Amino acid sequence: MGKAKHHSVGDTSAYGAGLKPGARSPAAYAASALPSRGRKFPEPDCPTRSPFQRDRDRILHSTAFRRLIHKTQVFVFHEGDHYRTRLTHSLEVAQIARTMSRQLRLDEDLAEALALAHDLGHPPFGHAGERALDRLMAAFGGFDHNAQSLRVVMALERKYLKFDGLNLTWESLEGLAKHNGPIVDDMHEPVRKVIRSLEPWQSLEPSRWASGEAQVAALSDDIAYVTHDIDDGLRAGLLTLDDLREAPLAGGIVDALPAAEAPGIRSRLTYEVTRRMITLLIEDVVRESRGRLAALAPTSPDDIRAAGDAVVAFSPSVAADLKLLKAFLMERVYRSRKVMDVMEAAEADIGRLFARYLADPSALPEAWRIAQEGLSDRKRARVIADFVAGMTDRYAIDQHGRLFDGTPELR
Secondary structure: OOOOOOOOOOOOOOOOOOOOOOOOOOOOOOOOOOOOOOOOOOOOOOOOHHHHHHHHHHOOOHHHHHHHOOOOOOOOOOOOOOEEEOOHHHHHHHHHHHHHHHHOOOHHHHHHHHHHHHOOOOOOOOHHHHHOOOOOOOOOOOOOOOHHHHHHHHHOOOOOOOOOOOEHHHHHHHHHHOOOOOOOOOOOOOOOOHHHHOOOOOOOOOOOOOOOOHHHHHHHHHHHHHHHHHHHHOOOOOOOHHHOOOOOOOHHHHHHOOOOOOOOHHHHHHHHHHHHHHHHHHHHHHHHHHHHHHHOOOOHHHHOOEEEEEOOOOHHHHHHHHHHHHHHHHHHHHHHHHHHHHHHHHHHHHHHHHHHHOHHHHHHHHHHHOOOOHOOOHHHHHHHHHHHHOOOOOHHHHHHHHHHHOOOOOO
């Protein structure tokens, strides 16, 4: 890939680019500056929490959130205790989102809620499970983990007496739906995979950007997964510190480290790379976003939605280097044989489970078997996709072992 561009690491403290410690009051453009647009099912206000704090707590206490502890990020859970899972990833995203929201004077609680919920719809085995389900559901509307996150919070969590789902605020649903920006295709038509989960409730204005808090959560996801996938890649032996000298963004950080000569220092240097990268990326987002906010001069959260472009963003140079870094990780980590051998086997397992449940409903647990009875083929397939997507890695492995001979070890 050639010699990497080296961004200056400068001051590696959290406040090296004019970031100020401590809480700051939300600005007029924060989502909490206006009353929430409400919930699908009206509820009395909580006397001790804001609507977005309440959303965050419901997400934290959800069954789907707990299951993330045994869902793959890059490495299957039994490959090692120290690799990230979807749960630890979501917690890291939330921490970064709170930091950036505080600096940009956005609502920290909404940003945290969106960060914690953004992967609730991920199936077992990460993107391998998603690829399998999308292929299997091609004739029935497809599968997308962002859309599935909406299904989880709007219907599949069943804890409350008066409604299915978590009954989150409009702002939280908007942020989940628009995790990757406006939900329209190249022809400016709404993306059906996502929109169908929301009908017939309030329109989320699919062609507009989401709140600043949602934009923060999306970039926090990028920062978290790129940096911790480097950490996990180093831990798994798929990368070395010398490899990273050629990597965009990481190269300058590695060059600035001391020599790894003292016993036990290599693991400390690994952490030093990831922490400095997180600092560099947060500083860049805060600096760039403050400039965009100053130019836009928004006086309400709707001004951010109507801006026509992202207001919270990486600078162009860092965005370009981050794209190159993701390509570097794709080649060296995600498509390495160590990862691909496991993911290909896992994808095949998901395919066999789905096909078996579709052909033989008696293989489903009783509640799910009853749920799909009498439905059209399309709706039956969606129920089965909901069941499979909700599985943890280890539950999927157990179910495959129960229904088939020769379940691979996925190692």
